[in-house]
Each structure stands twice: as structure tokens, then as C-alpha cells.
Amino acid sequence: MCGSFNSFVFNHRTDEYDNCAENRARFAVEAVRAVLRQSSEISIAYKLTVRQEEPHYGNAGVVESELEIFVPMLVGAGVTSFHVTLANHSSLEDTIPPANHPYFKEQGCFLKFCDEVRQYTDKPITGVGGLTQPDFVEQQLASGRISCAAMSRQLLADPEWPNKVAAGQIKDIHRCVRCNKKCLGGLQQHQGTHCIYEKG
Structure with missing residues (x-):
């Protein structure tokens, strides 16, 4: 739901929830605040789906150039960590890429999105994308590139x-x-x- 509201591919509203990145982020911000109103002690791990445009992969979520708007707004709403991955609502072979994927074939294939999110927050970031090798995973954790590895x-x-x-x-x-x-x-x-x- 949040990913669909965030995306101008799916969000064709003409009210306060569309027309610009700030408005498309509104639903997610309000959802986070609503959760925190019920329990101010809860941690909010937000799945931040990023849409890649060149080449195009994924349709929902946030286009890379909008992260500088979305990330601070979500942190301000109370998000305590991010799970960063390629946007969904697309081919599952793209969001769960096989080893022979034409673009996302390398281990850690989605970690570049974590790098982009890191520019706008110091909150913990969970990375994903074909992670299998212990040495590689340890390097990403030790460098601070990610705080947690999802596999x-x-x-x-x-x-x-x-x-x-x-x-x-x-x-x-x-x-x-x-x-x-x-x-x-x-x-x-x-x-x-x-x-x-x-x-x-």
C-alpha cells in the first residue's frame, strides 16, 4: 500500500496524496504516526522500495532521485530503521533475481540502494540481494554499509x-x-x- 502511494506509476490521485513527492509520501508518514500513537515505544522498521529508472526495474516505491525527500520525512515521522530493496509490483524475477538475471546477477545486487539511502539517514539499514557468502556479508556489516543482512x-x-x-x-x-x-x-x-x- 505504501509503495503504491509512493509511486507516480500507480498513484494517479489529484488530492493531497499526489502531485509531488511530498504528497506521495504523506500516506506512509501518516501510517507510521498512527502506529506510534498506539504505542510510542514500538520500533518502526520501514520497507523502503526503490524504483530504478536506468534501466527501468520495478514500478512501485520511490524513484532514486526522490530519496532525499522520502527518507527525511519518514525519519521525522518516527521510522527507526529501513529495509531497502528494489520496488515491487513488477516481475518477481526482478525483485527476487535468479543468478542469470540480465542486470541483478551479482551478490549484493540491491546494496547500491542502501548506499543511496545512507546519504540521508544514520538509522540502521537492512540490505538484501542474493547474499550467500559469509565473507562478503561480514565485509558489508563491518564497513557499516548495512546494519543487518536479509537472506x-x-x-x-x-x-x-x-x-x-x-x-x-x-x-x-x-x-x-x-x-x-x-x-x-x-x-x-x-x-x-x-x-x-x-x-x-
């Missing part, structure tokens, strides 16, 4: 990833190969979200 497909491939990393059992990790066969494929076929490594 849904990798944890489907090996739920013990954090424990194996902590124990130094790196070679024993089942690495996500980003094939999307059983995770995204299972989701699209209404068969549940699974992994090719699962037995049975």
Missing part, C-alpha cells in the same frame, strides 16, 4: 547458515544457487516455498 533464499537453502558461520564450518554450508526453482517457483505454483536441497 531469505539462503536460509531456505540452509537454515543453519548463521550457526555454521559462527562455528567456522563454512565449507559445510549449502549455498543458495539462486535457481528460484522451488522457492519462487513453488510460490508461483501454489506449492509452498521450498528449496532444491530439501529431502523427500
Whole structure:
């Protein structure tokens, strides 16, 4: 809902919720404030979806040049952290890119959006995008580029990833190969979200 209001691709309103970036951010700002009115102690982790224009990927969310408007407004409303990723409401193969994606094929493929958001806030940022290799993830965390790493497909491939990393059992990790066969494929076929490594 917030992503649709934020996007001029979807938001064609002609009232106080459209016409400029400040107005398109209004719904998200009001939603955050409404939550905080019910519980001022709660932490607000906001999923900030970013739409890329050159080349074009994603339709909802915030275009990159508008981050300087949206991020401070959301922080001012009470957002305490951001989960940054490519905008949704587009092809799922773009927002959950396979290893052979024409543009987002590299590990950490969406972290560049975190870099852009970081210019406008010192709040914690969660990064995502084909994260699998412990050394790479550690580098991103140690550098402060991200505060948290989200890796849904990798944890489907090996739920013990954090424990194996902590124990130094790196070679024993089942690495996500980003094939999307059983995770995204299972989701699209209404068969549940699974992994090719699962037995049975």
C-alpha cells in the first residue's frame, strides 16, 4: 500500500496524496504516526522500495532521485530503521533475481540502494540481494554499509547458515544457487516455498 502511494506509476490521485513527492509520501508518514500513537515505544522498521529508472526495474516505491525527500520525512515521522530493496509490483524475477538475471546477477545486487539511502539517514539499514557468502556479508556489516543482512533464499537453502558461520564450518554450508526453482517457483505454483536441497 505504501509503495503504491509512493509511486507516480500507480498513484494517479489529484488530492493531497499526489502531485509531488511530498504528497506521495504523506500516506506512509501518516501510517507510521498512527502506529506510534498506539504505542510510542514500538520500533518502526520501514520497507523502503526503490524504483530504478536506468534501466527501468520495478514500478512501485520511490524513484532514486526522490530519496532525499522520502527518507527525511519518514525519519521525522518516527521510522527507526529501513529495509531497502528494489520496488515491487513488477516481475518477481526482478525483485527476487535468479543468478542469470540480465542486470541483478551479482551478490549484493540491491546494496547500491542502501548506499543511496545512507546519504540521508544514520538509522540502521537492512540490505538484501542474493547474499550467500559469509565473507562478503561480514565485509558489508563491518564497513557499516548495512546494519543487518536479509537472506531469505539462503536460509531456505540452509537454515543453519548463521550457526555454521559462527562455528567456522563454512565449507559445510549449502549455498543458495539462486535457481528460484522451488522457492519462487513453488510460490508461483501454489506449492509452498521450498528449496532444491530439501529431502523427500
